[in-house]
Amino acid sequence: MKPRRVSWPISGFEPTSGAQRPTHPRWRRPRFAGVLIAAAVLAGCATANGHEQAACRQTVTATAYNSTPGQTDDRPNLGAWGDRLEPGMRIIAVSPDLIPKGLDRGTAVRIEGLSGTYRVLDRMPSRWHRKIDIYMGRDVAAARAWGRRRVTIRWPGEC
Known part of the structure; x- marks a missing residue:
């Protein structure tokens, strides 16, 4: 059975069981992705009524x-x-x-x-x-x- 890769959403909260955080760019998540997405959505919106x-x-x-x-x-x-x-x-x-x-x-x-x-x-x-x-x-x-x-x-x- 292949080992499962896990992407940890917040740095500093990795499990201490010896598992390492993946380093491949595909497995990295931006730390503020949610904030960036919200800002992009709100920038394209206008308020009416x-x-x-x-x-x-x-x-x-x-x-x-x-x-x-x-x-x-x-x-x-x-x-x-x-x-x-x-x-x-x-x-x-x-x-x-x-x-x-x-x-x-x-x-x-x-x-x-x-x-x-x-x-x-x-x-x-x-x-x-x-x-x-x-x-x-x-x-x-x-x-x-x-x-x-x-x-x-x-x-x-x-x-």
Whole structure:
């Protein structure tokens, strides 16, 4: 019968029966493995409403748009998914490549540099990639002042 190898989890607590602690790297355990794993898990979590959940993040180009016929089609207050857009609502449109990453209809999004939470209720044409459009109602001056910026967005879910 082969001798059984034992890995001792805490140094200094080996049995005194003459058994030696294995020295092969495969048999060694990091002393603070549990602490390192817990720190890694907590670093990837965000707290929302008291519940911890993973938060995805992506750097995108952000522009702004308005409910004017010149910037949309003949139905300026209707999103691509059929949602009615009203001035004052915090809404974004996302490029199609962001939808499979979890930014589908109704997702809550935090935008770097802006307060509050925005909802994904509109979709952009397929020619755009890694881009969001922030809805600014009828305030064309605010949309022009925003311009084009690189921002980091965060949303709950698995990336």
